Amino acid sequence: MLSHSDNGKYTAPSSLSAANDEDRAWIAAVLAGERQAFGHLVVKYQRPLYVALRRLVRQHDDTDDLLQEAFVRAYQHLKDFDCNRPFYPWLHRIAVNLAITFIQRRGRLSNFSKLGAEEIFPTAPEEDDPDKTTERVELLAALEKAIARLPAEQRAVLLLRTREEMSYQELSERLGIEIGTVMSRLARAREKLRAWLRPYWETTEVEKKKR
Amino acid sequence: MSKVNLDCITATQRMHEFLDNELESTMRAAMERHLGGCADCSTTLAQLRRLENAHHQLDGQLKPPPEAYWQVLPQKVMERVRASERRRLLALPRLPRFKSPVERVPTANKLPTSNMLNLPPAVRSFLNGTLKYALPLAAAAAFCFFMIRELRRDDGLVEKSTMQASDSTLQSSAAAKKTDREAREGVASVAQPVNLEEQPTALRNAPTKTQYLPASPLAISKEHLEIKFDSLAVAAKLESVAAGGSGAMAPHHSAGAAASFGQRQESTSPGSVASFQPALPRDSIKITPPTQLLAKAEDQLADTGASRLAQGDVAGEFRPAAEMPERDDKAQEPQALRAPARASESRASALKMNRTAGESDASKFSQVLQQAQQTADLKQREKIWRDFLATEPDSSSRGLAIFHLAETLAAASDSTSKLDQLEKNIAYFRDNAAVIRPRMGEKEFDREVARLQTLLAWRKSSQKP
Numbered sequence: 001m002l003s004h005s006d007n008g009k010y011t012a013p014s015s016l017s018a019a020n021d022e023d024r025a026w027i028a029a030v031l032a033g034e035r036q037a038f039g040h041l042v043v044k045y046q047r048p049l050y051v052a053l054r055r056l057v058r059q060h061d062d063t064d065d066l067l068q069e070a071f072v073r074a075y076q077h078l079k080d081f082d083c084n085r086p087f088y089p090w091l092h093r094i095a096v097n098l099a100i101t102f103i104q105r106r107g108r109l110s111n112f113s114k115l116g117a118e119e120i121f122p123t124a125p126e127e128d129d130p131d132k133t134t135e136r137v138e139l140l141a142a143l144e145k146a147i148a149r150l151p152a153e154q155r156a157v158l159l160l161r162t163r164e165e166m167s168y169q170e171l172s173e174r175l176g177i178e179i180g181t182v183m184s185r186l187a188r189a190r191e192k193l194r195a196w197l198r199p200y201w202e203t204t205e206v207e208k209k210k211r
Numbered sequence: 212m213s214k215v216n217l218d219c220i221t222a223t224q225r226m227h228e229f230l231d232n233e234l235e236s237t238m239r240a241a242m243e244r245h246l247g248g249c250a251d252c253s254t255t256l257a258q259l260r261r262l263e264n265a266h267h268q269l270d271g272q273l274k275p276p277p278e279a280y281w282q283v284l285p286q287k288v289m290e291r292v293r294a295s296e297r298r299r300l301l302a303l304p305r306l307p308r309f310k311s312p313v314e315r316v317p318t319a320n321k322l323p324t325s326n327m328l329n330l331p332p333a334v335r336s337f338l339n340g341t342l343k344y345a346l347p348l349a350a351a352a353a354f355c356f357f358m359i360r361e362l363r364r365d366d367g368l369v370e371k372s373t374m375q376a377s378d379s380t381l382q383s384s385a386a387a388k389k390t391d392r393e394a395r396e397g398v399a400s401v402a403q404p405v406n407l408e409e410q411p412t413a414l415r416n417a418p419t420k421t422q423y424l425p426a427s428p429l430a431i432s433k434e435h436l437e438i439k440f441d442s443l444a445v446a447a448k449l450e451s452v453a454a455g456g457s458g459a460m461a462p463h464h465s466a467g468a469a470a471s472f473g474q475r476q477e478s479t480s481p482g483s484v485a486s487f488q489p490a491l492p493r494d495s496i497k498i499t500p501p502t503q504l505l506a507k508a509e510d511q512l513a514d515t516g517a518s519r520l521a522q523g524d525v526a527g528e529f530r531p532a533a534e535m536p537e538r539d540d541k542a543q544e545p546q547a548l549r550a551p552a553r554a555s556e557s558r559a560s561a562l563k564m565n566r567t568a569g570e571s572d573a574s575k576f577s578q579v580l581q582q583a584q585q586t587a588d589l590k591q592r593e594k595i596w597r598d599f600l601a602t603e604p605d606s607s608s609r610g611l612a613i614f615h616l617a618e619t620l621a622a623a624s625d626s627t628s629k630l631d632q633l634e635k636n637i638a639y640f641r642d643n644a645a646v647i648r649p650r651m652g653e654k655e656f657d658r659e660v661a662r663l664q665t666l667l668a669w670r671k672s673s674q675k676p
Binding site: 136 | 227228231233258259261262263265266267268269270272273274276280281284285287288289291292293295
């Protein structure tokens with residue numbers, strides 16, 4: 001499973017913001033012409049960056065492509081990086097920008113929405129109650145398919161808000177839209193998901209009452 | 212602080228802001244109070260929070276990649292880095308794209324990418340942007356320009372060399388047309404001699420052949436022929452001056468002369484007219500006004516018979532030199548310039564007197580012609596011409612007057628019923644055939660005479676009892 005904090009808010013590992021000296025040394029080596037030194041930076045930040053991208057892009061192949069592209073862009077613009085600041089937030093911002101562009105271009109993921117729960121979650125989480133597990137898997141699969149059905153602009157706002165916990169002001173700046181547009185797109189996306197998932201919730205509540 | 216009371220509509224609208232902690236404190240307090248008393252809005256909020264939790268749970272359910280993936284990823288990244296560097300070295304054109312993610316990152320000391328030559332940003336942006344499209348556009352524009360120029364060169368514009376080669380032929384045809392027209396109308400401008408002393412500047416400034424090139428081969432103007440003749444006159448005058456002759460010769464403005472000259476020029480190489488070297492013996496060149504030549508021809512007719520003149524040996528009319536009868540052993544001489552074998556000073560003075568007389572005859576003839584053309588009555592027109600012939604027996608335009616009188620009589624024959632008048636008209640045609648035939652044309656003359664005879668025969672037969 002992809003790591004996440006208990007309250008659902010993802011934060012970068014503390015080690016990522018503290019290893020500035022190590023990062024600075026590798027960056028200096030790369031700028032001096034030692035290209036292979038950049039590999040150390042890739043090994044260090046590939047997993048958290050993958051998680052961040054996967055939560056936004058949702059599929060592994062797309063995440064892999066964007067991850068490699070993010071590292072290549074970082075290498076090409078290494079001269080622009082201010083070594084007095086931490087490296088990962090800068091790298092993370094490049095990756096999120098790539099993901100935003102990808103989401104906006106992708107449109108509705110109609111093929112993904114047709115997949116079944118077992119195809120989306122081939123390995124179900126282990127729980128004591130298999131019925132609850134099944135319900136949860138089905139609900140999550142339904143949610144995944146519902147997200148794929150959203151329009152690109154609504155999906156981008158929703159995922160950036162829920163995964164990256166960006167404020168309305170940040171969303172307005174990153175996406176280049178008004179704050180009112182951010183609020184309206186977010187509201188529409190949530191209302192659609194709530195409507196699509198209502199049958200699952202109502203079924204669950206009925207089952208609970210029966211028990 | 213005043214309390215804000217929300218209704219369900221407002222609460223539903225601001226629910227998402229409340230969920231995301233984006234409401235200000237006053238509004239947030241009002242929302243909490245409303246949610247405490249409204250079951251529907253509370254249910255909506257609960258569902259939204261459940262959805263948020265589902266998002267977080269969803270990420271946890273995503274299957275992570277295998278461990279081998281993390282071993283391969285650094286190598287794949289470095290390969291991609293090397294490929295990007297190779298692409299940059301080859302300076303492959305980049306397709307226009309949106310603003311890159313890195314460009315959105317606000318960082319200090321931001322330097323442009325691909326700056327191996329350390330060019331200024333403005334120059335780099337120009338090379339990467341404008342120049343990329345400017346060069347192909349410039350090449351296309353240059354190609355179109357040269358194609359259009361080549362097409363225009365072949366369309367409508369005549370090369371100078373082509374004009375020079377066909378100039379003589381064009382002069383012949385144009386001169387023939389002009390002479391024909393003027394012979395019919397008796398335009399006096401043909402017989403307007405120009406005194407060299409009076410108009411030296413015009414002749415001096417006569418353009419050379421290479422300078423005057425009309426756009427169309429058929430558009431040779433009268434001025435062109437006259438200018439050419441002026442050049443000829445200058446050359447002839449120079450020749451006569453060099454030979455010690457009189458300088459009082461009047462240049463010949465006959466179109467036939469110019470045409471003859473032009474035809475002779477076929478054998479010469481194209482070039483400046485001023486460089487023309489006449490092939491005639493110097494002492495044989497005499498330039499005579501066409502009116503005087505006509506009078507002289509009539510005198511010769513009386514002396515030698517009509518054989519020569521019947522074949523069109525009259526000044527002012529162009530005939531190819533090959534068709535002209537040989538008058539003497541100098542048959543190669545142009546007709547317009549043909550002159551008596553011997554020249555003398557007395558002859559030059561006689562020409563001078565004739566030139567003056569010719570000017571007055573021509574003007575009078577033109578007046579009579581105009582008067583006759585304005586008269587619709589055929590009898591009156593006949594009277595005008597007969598009076599002219601009677602009062603001007605020595606006029607240089609006598610031949611033309613006879614021709615016009617013959618035309619008037621032919622027209623009048625159609626309406627007359629008098630047989631004797633018809634016979635007189637036919638006799639007039641025959642008696643003056645030498646004068647009328649060359650102006651009317653041989654076939655036309657014969658046709659007209661035959662018509663009059665037929666008309667006479669028919670009138671005779673109709674009047675028989």
